[in-house]
Amino acid sequence: MYSSSANVSERQAAPPSLAISTVIFALRPSESSGRPTLWLPLVRRIREPFKGLWALPGGPLSHSESLQDAASRNLRETTGLAPSYLEQLYAFGGLHRSPTQRVVSIVYWALVRPTEAALADESENVRWFRADRLGELAFDHNAIVEYALWRLRNKLAYGSVAYHLLGEYFTLAQVREVYEAVLDRELDPANFRRQLKSTPEIEETGEYLQGGKHRPPRLYRFTGRPGLDPDNRSTL
Amino acid sequence: MYSSSANVSERQAAPPSLAISTVIFALRPSESSGRPTLWLPLVRRIREPFKGLWALPGGPLSHSESLQDAASRNLRETTGLAPSYLEQLYAFGGLHRSPTQRVVSIVYWALVRPTEAALADESENVRWFRADRLGELAFDHNAIVEYALWRLRNKLAYGSVAYHLLGEYFTLAQVREVYEAVLDRELDPANFRRQLKSTPEIEETGEYLQGGKHRPPRLYRFTGRPGLDPDNRSTL
DNA sequence: ATTAGTTTTGGTCAAAGTGACCATAACTAG
DNA sequence: CTAGTTATGGTCACTTTGACCAAAACTAAT
Numbered sequence: 001m002y003s004s005s006a007n008v009s010e011r012q013a014a015p016p017s018l019a020i021s022t023v024i025f026a027l028r029p030s031e032s033s034g035r036p037t038l039w040l041p042l043v044r045r046i047r048e049p050f051k052g053l054w055a056l057p058g059g060p061l062s063h064s065e066s067l068q069d070a071a072s073r074n075l076r077e078t079t080g081l082a083p084s085y086l087e088q089l090y091a092f093g094g095l096h097r098s099p100t101q102r103v104v105s106i107v108y109w110a111l112v113r114p115t116e117a118a119l120a121d122e123s124e125n126v127r128w129f130r131a132d133r134l135g136e137l138a139f140d141h142n143a144i145v146e147y148a149l150w151r152l153r154n155k156l157a158y159g160s161v162a163y164h165l166l167g168e169y170f171t172l173a174q175v176r177e178v179y180e181a182v183l184d185r186e187l188d189p190a191n192f193r194r195q196l197k198s199t200p201e202i203e204e205t206g207e208y209l210q211g212g213k214h215r216p217p218r219l220y221r222f223t224g225r226p227g228l229d230p231d232n233r234s235t236l
Numbered sequence: 237m238y239s240s241s242a243n244v245s246e247r248q249a250a251p252p253s254l255a256i257s258t259v260i261f262a263l264r265p266s267e268s269s270g271r272p273t274l275w276l277p278l279v280r281r282i283r284e285p286f287k288g289l290w291a292l293p294g295g296p297l298s299h300s301e302s303l304q305d306a307a308s309r310n311l312r313e314t315t316g317l318a319p320s321y322l323e324q325l326y327a328f329g330g331l332h333r334s335p336t337q338r339v340v341s342i343v344y345w346a347l348v349r350p351t352e353a354a355l356a357d358e359s360e361n362v363r364w365f366r367a368d369r370l371g372e373l374a375f376d377h378n379a380i381v382e383y384a385l386w387r388l389r390n391k392l393a394y395g396s397v398a399y400h401l402l403g404e405y406f407t408l409a410q411v412r413e414v415y416e417a418v419l420d421r422e423l424d425p426a427n428f429r430r431q432l433k434s435t436p437e438i439e440e441t442g443e444y445l446q447g448g449k450h451r452p453p454r455l456y457r458f459t460g461r462p463g464l465d466p467d468n469r470s471t472l
Numbered sequence: 473a474t475t476a477g478t479t480t481t482g483g484t485c486a487a488a489g490t491g492a493c494c495a496t497a498a499c500t501a502g
Numbered sequence: 503c504t505a506g507t508t509a510t511g512g513t514c515a516c517t518t519t520g521a522c523c524a525a526a527a528c529t530a531a532t
Contacts, residue, residue, distance in 0.1 A: 016297060018254060018340060061252060063338060067329035090466055091327040091342045093303035102299060104254060104342075106327045147466050173509080191491065193510070198489095214508040215498040230326055230383050409480080427520065429481070434518095450479040451527040 016093070016102040020070045021058030021141075023089065023109040023148040024081065025131065026117035027165050027181060036181050038131035040145070041079045041120065049099050050138030054129070056145070058105065068231045071108035080121040083110035085164035087229055089148055097140050109148045111164040132184075156182050160201065163222035171209050171217040172196055196220075252329070252338040256306045257294030257377075259325065259345040259384040260317065261367065262353035263401050263417060272417050274367035276381070277315045277356065285335050286374030290365070292381070294341065304467045307344035316357040319346035321400035323465055325384055333376050345384045347400040368420075392418050396437065399458035407445050407453040408432055432456075 027036040042054040057078040061070050068086060075081050086108055093104040112120075122128065131149060134142065155161040162178045163170070176192045196202055201224035208216040226232070263272040278290040293314040297306050304322060311317055322344055329340040348356075358364065365371075367385060370378065391397040398414045399406070412428045432438055437460035444452040462468070 015251065015254060016299060018252060061329070061340070063252065064331065066331055067327060067340070088327060091303060091324060092466065093297075093342070095300065095302055104297070104303070106329070106340075106342075143466065171509090188491070188493085189508085190493085190510075190512085195490090212508080213500055214506085215500090215510085217509060228386075230328065230379065407480090424520070424522085425479085426481075426483085426522085431519090448479080449529055450477085451481085451529090453480060 016104045018061045019058055019103055019105045020061050020067065020074055021056040021105050021107045021144070022071050022075055022086075023056060023107065023145055024075065024079065024083070024112060025110070025148075025152060025165070026112040026120075026128075027114055027178065028117060028128065030130075036177050038149075038181055039117070039128045040131055041081075041122075041126060041128050042134075042137070043078055044125040044127075045138050046125065053136065053138040054127070054134075055138035056107070056141050057126075058107075061106075066231075067106055068108070071110070075110060079126060080119075081110075081112050081116055084113050084116070085111035085161065085226060087226075088231060089144075089151060092140065092144065094140065105144075107144055107148075109151065111161065113165065113167055115167060153182055159199070160224060160226050164226070169205065169207070169219040169221055171219060173217055175220075252340045254297045255294055255339055255341045256297050256303065256310055257292040257341050257343045257380070258307050258311055258322075259292060259343065259381055260311065260315065260319070260348060261346065261384075261388060261401070262348040262356075262364075263350055263414065264353060264364065266366075272413050274385075274417055275353070275364045276367055277317075277358075277362055277364050278370075278373070279314055280361040280363075281374050282361065289372065289374040290363070290370075291374035292343070292377050293362075294343075297342075302467075303342055304344070307346070311346060315362060316355075317346075317348050317352055320349050320352070321347035321397065321462060323462075324467060325380075325387060328376065328380065330376065341380075343380055343384075345387065347397065349401065349403055351403060389418055395435070396460060396462050400462070405441065405443070405455040405457060407455060409453055411456075 024040050026039055026041075028039045029035065030037040041057065043057050045051050045053050045055050057074055059070075059074050059077075061067070062073075065073065067088065071088075072083065072086060075083055075086075087110075089107045089109045091104060091106045095102065097103055097105070117128075120128070131145070134145060136142065137145070152161070156179060162175055162182075165178050166174055172193050173189065175196060176187055176189060179192070180186055201222060203221045203223050205219045205221055207219045209219055210216055260276050262275055264275045265271065266273040277293065279293050281287050281289050281291050293310055295306075295310050295313075297303070301309065303324065307324075308319065308322060311319055311322075323346075325343045325345045327340060327342045331338065333339055333341070353364075356364070367381070370381060372378065373381070388397070392415060398411055398418075401414050402410055408429050409425065411432060412423055412425060415428070416422055437458060439457045439459050441455045441457055443455045445455055446452055
């Protein structure tokens with residue numbers, strides 16, 4: 001089935017190239033309202049096709065690393081970020097994704113804590129954008145980001161993913177702000193609090209967040225592992 | 237980044253091969269109880285590695301077809317089946333999946349209606365197995381089937397997938413049998429019926445299933461499209 | 473024809489969960 | 503000391519869910 005030492009007849013036999021890309025989400029305060037919003041880092045294309053346009057960070061799959069390793073290496077190299085959550089999103093393999101050649105991209109999505117995101121590399125060719133205000137991206141990357149957002153919203157509803165956008169300690173209001181930013185609608189503080197308090201994975205600490213303008217909120221901690229991807233089967 | 241006409245220095249430069257495989261589910265009556273159970277077709281390995289073991293149907297990705305097209309072509313060629321549902325499962329890319337070379341497999345999962353499954357090709361090298369009684373499969377295919385089963389159970393709970401394992405017309409008891417077979421637990425007939433009747437996608441027909449031993453049940457029809465994968469974006 | 477057996481179908485009831493909303497506690501800023 | 507704001511706890515009506523009951527409708531056997 002898999003021809004080992006093939007008769008490389010110029011055009012037909014060339015296999016599709018395999019690339020890894022990553023959609024990276026982090027919360028940053030909006031310039032206007034100051035409330036946390038979803039941002040993601042993009043890299044500028046420095047060659048054709050789509051030269052000059054912004055694109056998801058990515059690169060080819062090296063021969064000696066797993067898919068997930070390739071994704072986190074790429075994350076580190078292009079943006080200097082260490083993700084708190086990393087999961088495979090989808091394999092995109094349409095015929096005309098790139099005008100010059102056939103490329104199959106295995107795309108991951110990642111969450112980064114605010115502390116990490118603050119010290120991320122930003123340069124001429126790497127810049128952060130609000131997830132709801134991207135321009136036209138290279139390749140099919142607009143559609144990919146849309147799908148990643150859809151997945152993020154879904155996973156959020158299921159439960160365990162919001163805390164990877166926050167630090168180790170957080171207030172319940174901060175969790176609510178994550179939900180409001182991602183789902184883009186306001187939630188009742190009292191009802192939201194009731195739901196969180198009923199989930200056993202959120203642990204009350206004895207500490208309170210000081211320095212605010214109003215009543216100091218209690219700090220909580222998240223205990224519990226994320227889902228069970230094939231990649232994370234070790235954590236079973 | 238992607239070396240076009242590369243200096244093919246024997247070992248390192250060879251990119252990982254890209255393959256497509258499919259986990260195909262269908263309902264068949266159990267030999268013992270006669271009640272519907274989950275089955276899936278496997279193909280026998282006729283060469284090394286894992287020669288003689290059973291494996292998921294699959295093959296290389298041709299240069300001129302999309303991932304989904306490759307999956308359905310492979311489905312048709314190896315088993316003669318036309319699926320009623322087809323969705324990408326996951327891209328498996330561990331380093332040691334195949335002992336002889338690095339292979340990245342993009343795996344799809346499919347559902348087949350009973351009528352289709354009945355006239356499926358079965359031969360010396362293609363055979364159906366009960367999903368809960370597979371032996372040791374080639375490569376990491378046991379883990380892949382496990383993950384596919386997990387996905388099937390999840391999608392079932394969400395809603396729209398059970399009907400693709402049934403014919404166009406069905407009784408509510410048949411839907412319940414699908415759930416019982418996949419989730420492997422009994423469900424209360426009255427409560428289950430109440431839930432189904434509250435979903436607008438299930439349409440009552442004027443017809444009844446005749447020929448049974450007891451009160452003839454009403455026939456229903458499913459109206460409504462499956463989920464919104466990137467592959468199925470056309471159906472938005 | 474009558475009866476027993478089985479499935480289909482509709483219903484009740486209590487428990488649990490959800491959304492809308494009210495009220496008090498606890499802090500800061502003036 | 504007061505006004506303003508957030509944190510926190512609570513009520514109430516409505517919906518959903520699981521356990522269970524009972525009548526309807528058919529077949530098979532007597």
